[in-house]
Amino acid sequence: MKKVLIGVSSFLLVGLVTGCSNDNGTTSTTSEVTATTTSDKKQAEYDSAMAKGKEAIVDKDMSKAIAAFQLALEYNKDSKDAPILIEQSKLYKEVVSLKEKKDYSKALKKLTELTDAKDGSQALKQYGKELTEEINKEVIKEREESKKESEKEAVPKKEVAETKTTVEETITPKWNPQKKAELAAFMASWGTTMGQNYREYYPGNEVSFYGTYYPSVLNNNTYDGVPIQWSYDGMTANTHNVVGIYSDIDTAVPRKEMGNHLYLFVLYNGQPSVLITMQNQGNNENVLYFDQTQNADLINGFTQIVGN
Template sequence: MKKVIMGLSLCLLMGLTACSNGGKKNTTDETTTSSSISKEQSEKYEAAIDDGKQAIVDKEISKAVASFQLALEYKTDDREANQLISQAELYQEALALTEDKEYAQALKKLTKLKETRGGSTALKQYGTNLTDKISKEVKAEREETKKRKATEESKQAEKEKNSTEESKEAEKKEETDPSKEAAPAANSLWNAQKSSALGAFMISWGQTMGQAYIEYSPSSELDYYGVKFPSTFAAGNIAVNGAPASVQWSTDGSASNVYNVVAIYSDVHTTSAMERHLYLFAIYNGQPVALVTMQNQGNNENLIYFTPTQNADLSNGFAQIIGG
């Protein structure tokens, strides 16, 4: 009887040992399989990221975005992949806007790309290059517009001159004298040539300051926090050095005792920074003055407060242009 009991006990002990060993083997197999899958996903993730970065170098931006999106399938919500996708898409959008000549919107996208931390330095450099390209295109278009306008004005002046000659034969010699015809335009406080010079200056000065400025005028008004410039001048809501001032849009800067605004520039639509600038380039009693405001809220006086700029390079540059 004792032998039977001992035999049963031995079998039971061997069975428990076998079960225990079998359980350990299964657990080990599962761990090995899980580790293998994790390693495989990590390798595929790294390969997708590397492919995307190479596509950026090759300037195949759509291919780069696709690679970074593939990386997210292997590592969901990965910060690096999401950041690279965001930068690549900003650059793509800026390219498309530039092709459509939507320069202000393109510069917004490029500013946002430039301000992102980390990510692709190559994409940021592409953004810088595109910003320079936009500046050159804006300058070229402005020059072309100035030339076209000057040609139209010249034709109109010639037409008026001929009409005057027909009705006033006695003044024919004086009116057809080329030196007298050209002198007022060349010596005036403000003209097309000086406007063009200021445009070129603002591009180079803006790049020095890390800013991008757009020119505004009655035919292309600025929406500055809901206030339209220059049409708002008629409302008398401009203050200079803390006091209400007489301000008007001018094409020659010749009126007395009033700020004759001959040019308006702002970066309000090209930056995401809190500090945004609005410059009024004016002539007051023959003297150039560059007024600036960064006001972004209303007040009880319903005034927009301007002061002369403290930037010596800007004020001196404007003064030199006015001095001819």
């Protein structure tokens, strides 16, 4: 009896061990199958999203393409293609917007980035080249239209420019520091030719010509019935504007009691003249006498300076 029981027990033990061994194998196989199924499903979803994104590119629907590639990244975070396609799609979308705004310079710069990319969508690169051609044509067209408009407006612009020049000439001073310096140089040269030495006089640096002070004596006086005054710019209308005073009275050695010269360089409504006096004493009329100079070189020199 004991032998039989032992045999049965052995049989049962072997059976139990064998049964346990079969259960572990089944669990391991099921886990592997489940993992494989999940991985395959993610890959399928990834492939589907990528395919939809590429279809959207063909349709030039970049918003849809970007959304599809972003979905693909959710199924495969390690994807190398999806991020590149997202950036290219965004770039193309931005270029289209810049083109609509006619920001051609920036659009062409962005297109260079798209078409020069080594990886990514060949379709997007081709679209980029096509857009580049379109933008270049629009740029050329706008330049031609602008040129035509400029040619049409050429005559009116010229008239406006001439009017503006006339106004500027009206308000431009007839006398200025540059001309003042030119007159000083001319008088030094002309005086040497005449064997005379002339000095310049002006407010704050007056000359006493036989007891009469210039230019202060000019205030509230007239010449030939017309007001005469000192002027820095020669612009007062209907007035003898004295812009320069020169005399040799302070340079003669020995000082002469008569025979000295005093010149007034005058602009009357823009016209130059040179007045001279050699009057060395007063008179009953209490009048200072000036005449137009007869020296052609002097008047021609002054006229040339005024006209410069």
